[in-house]
Amino acid sequence: MSAATTARTPLRQDTLAQVGERVPVPTYDRGALRHGIAHLGVGGFHRAHQAMYLDELMNRGEALDWAITGVGLMPGDARMAEAMAAQDCLYTVVVKHPDGSREPRVVGSMVDYLFAPERGAEVLDLLADPATRIVSLTVTEGGYHVHQVTGELDADDDGLRHDLALADGELPVTAFGYVVEALARRRAAGTAPFTVMSCDNIQGNGHVASRMLTAFARLRDPALADWIAAEVRFPNSMVDRITPVTTPEDREDLAAHSGVADAWPVVCEPFTQWVLEDDFVGGDRPALEDVDVQVVPDVTPYELMKLRLLNAGHQALAYLGVLAGYTYAHEAAADPLLERYLLGYMEQEASPTLAPLPGLDLDAYRHRLIERFANPEIRDTLARLCAESSDRIPKWLLPVVRERLAAGGEVRHAALTVAAWSRYAEAVDEQGQPIEVVDRRRDAVLARARAQAEDPLAFLRDPDLFGDLVDEPGFTGPYLEARALLHQVGAKETLRRWVG
Numbered sequence: 001m002s003a004a005t006t007a008r009t010p011l012r013q014d015t016l017a018q019v020g021e022r023v024p025v026p027t028y029d030r031g032a033l034r035h036g037i038a039h040l041g042v043g044g045f046h047r048a049h050q051a052m053y054l055d056e057l058m059n060r061g062e063a064l065d066w067a068i069t070g071v072g073l074m075p076g077d078a079r080m081a082e083a084m085a086a087q088d089c090l091y092t093v094v095v096k097h098p099d100g101s102r103e104p105r106v107v108g109s110m111v112d113y114l115f116a117p118e119r120g121a122e123v124l125d126l127l128a129d130p131a132t133r134i135v136s137l138t139v140t141e142g143g144y145h146v147h148q149v150t151g152e153l154d155a156d157d158d159g160l161r162h163d164l165a166l167a168d169g170e171l172p173v174t175a176f177g178y179v180v181e182a183l184a185r186r187r188a189a190g191t192a193p194f195t196v197m198s199c200d201n202i203q204g205n206g207h208v209a210s211r212m213l214t215a216f217a218r219l220r221d222p223a224l225a226d227w228i229a230a231e232v233r234f235p236n237s238m239v240d241r242i243t244p245v246t247t248p249e250d251r252e253d254l255a256a257h258s259g260v261a262d263a264w265p266v267v268c269e270p271f272t273q274w275v276l277e278d279d280f281v282g283g284d285r286p287a288l289e290d291v292d293v294q295v296v297p298d299v300t301p302y303e304l305m306k307l308r309l310l311n312a313g314h315q316a317l318a319y320l321g322v323l324a325g326y327t328y329a330h331e332a333a334a335d336p337l338l339e340r341y342l343l344g345y346m347e348q349e350a351s352p353t354l355a356p357l358p359g360l361d362l363d364a365y366r367h368r369l370i371e372r373f374a375n376p377e378i379r380d381t382l383a384r385l386c387a388e389s390s391d392r393i394p395k396w397l398l399p400v401v402r403e404r405l406a407a408g409g410e411v412r413h414a415a416l417t418v419a420a421w422s423r424y425a426e427a428v429d430e431q432g433q434p435i436e437v438v439d440r441r442r443d444a445v446l447a448r449a450r451a452q453a454e455d456p457l458a459f460l461r462d463p464d465l466f467g468d469l470v471d472e473p474g475f476t477g478p479y480l481e482a483r484a485l486l487h488q489v490g491a492k493e494t495l496r497r498w499v500g
């Protein structure tokens with residue numbers, strides 16, 4: 001259906017046949033699906049990725065006992081709860097191709113959604129139910145409570161403190177609180193545990209989930225922590241699909257062109273990849289390899305490649321892009337100076353830290369990334385990529401810096417990215433307009449950025465973010481040079497001088 005459609009069919013189970021005349025819909029009987037996965041943090045990415053893979057399997061007549069129940073833990077998830085309740089958890093994934101064509105498809109693998117702040121007891125019952133065999137997570141990097149420098153559990157958090165001191169009948173508030181309480185109930189009932197499958201952009205996401213959850217459980221009950229360490233499986237994974245925030249225009253575009261009124265479709269790029277370790281409790285998992293998930297013994301080389309090229313690459317693009325006056329990732333990626341800078345970072349600094357992957361052409365991967373970033377249809381905002389820098393820069397970019405310095409290499413491009421972040425954190429752009437900095441450490445970051453007026457290294461003197469990098473002249477040298485240039489000549493001219 002190409003021309004604008006006037007009749008709009010609301011997306012629901014009882015309208016699915018009508019919707020199916022317009023866009024592909026599930027071919028399986030959703031009523032016959034059985035619950036198997038509880039997913040915490042149902043945002044855009046889970047819906048465009050994991051739930052889409054499950055839907056593909058179900059369309060093949062497989063994984064019918066692996067239906068997903070979504071769980072929202074944050075107050076902001078009330079909107080998702082409302083949207084999903086109104087449309088029986090159905091939603092549309094719209095793949096946007098660079099030539100402007102769209103591929104919408106309705107996904108039906110999620111069958112229920114629980115908003116924990118209102119239905120916490122049901123969430124615990126569900127997680128404790130033996131039918132739940134996988135608990136998957138996309139709770140963002142911040143949801144793992146990792147101390148940026150020590151790498152240990154950072155228990156200095158109101159939510160974690162609350163969940164460690166639950167009175168009888170009181171409900172948890174954090175993902176860790178729910179998961180550990182449910183595991184305690186399963187252990188007490190003699191039920192096998194579930195697999196915890198992290199799908200967040202964290203290096204060694206399974207290992208990190210395992211260490212943090214176990215450390216959290218240990219603060220509550222050492223015997224429970226030992227049981228979790230021995231019995232729960234935490235597969236590592238590399239997940240990839242650029243999924244921007246859905247806009248009102250995306251909703252209208254779908255309704256106008258396909259005639260489907262979906263309160264919250266998800267839009268994404270055509271590319272998708274999922275590399276997963278085969279490490280599940282009792283070996284029990286959907287046959288994801290049937291839908292091109294790469295099931296491997298060790299994801300490390302894949303995830304390092306992705307986090308240090310794509311995610312750190314996004315960081316390299318984001319702050320300089322905003323300072324240079326761009327709003328969207330594709331605009332920034334199409335700027336020849338930023339493109340050269342990005343390629344320079346990827347080729348000269350990130351790639352030398354990566355182990356070779358047999359059969360993988362790294363040069364082609366890097367150029368493909370530039371093409372993906374430049375897809376004009378995705379309209380991924382630089383603001384999305386600039387958010388929560390304190391969780392992203394230390395996890396994705398600084399490991400490259402440390403490894404390069406240890407190997408006696410240069411880190412000029414990475415230093416410029418950090419300098420651009422510190423300039424961005426001054427919260428005023430080159431035109432004097434305010435920048436809305438979104439970061440859970442916002443106050444501290446802004447204060448250090450302001451203090452740079454007196455002490456040009458003030459931003460780096462935060463050991464929680466930078467460890468002892470402030471004492472590394474190989475890093476502080478180009479950082480100071482970049483910072484001074486950003487102030488004197490602005491982002492575009494700094495880039496011109498940086499990439500030659």
Ligand SMILES: NC(=O)c1ccc[n+]([C@@H]2O[C@H](COP(=O)([O-])OP(=O)(O)OC[C@H]3O[C@@H](n4cnc5c(N)ncnc54)[C@H](O)[C@@H]3O)[C@@H](O)[C@H]2O)c1
Binds near residue numbers: 174
């Ligand atoms: N969007 C992408 O392109 C993409 C691609 C690959 C991986 N990811 C991973 O998925 C994560 C989520 O991305 P998204 O695009 O779905 O974001 P989103 O903002 O659409 O959804 C995030 C979800 O996580 C929840 N959440 C946030 N912090 C939480 C916390 N501390 N505890 C519990 N729940 C929390 C939110 O309430 C929301 O439900 C990313 O942080 C990243 O690790 C995203």
Ligand SMILES: O=P(O)(O)OC[C@@H](O)[C@@H](O)[C@H](O)[C@H](O)CO
Binds near residue numbers: 141311314
């Ligand atoms: O979602 P985050 O916070 O982990 O990171 C922001 C982006 O770099 C990220 O979402 C990418 O778009 C994604 O990792 C692509 O697969």
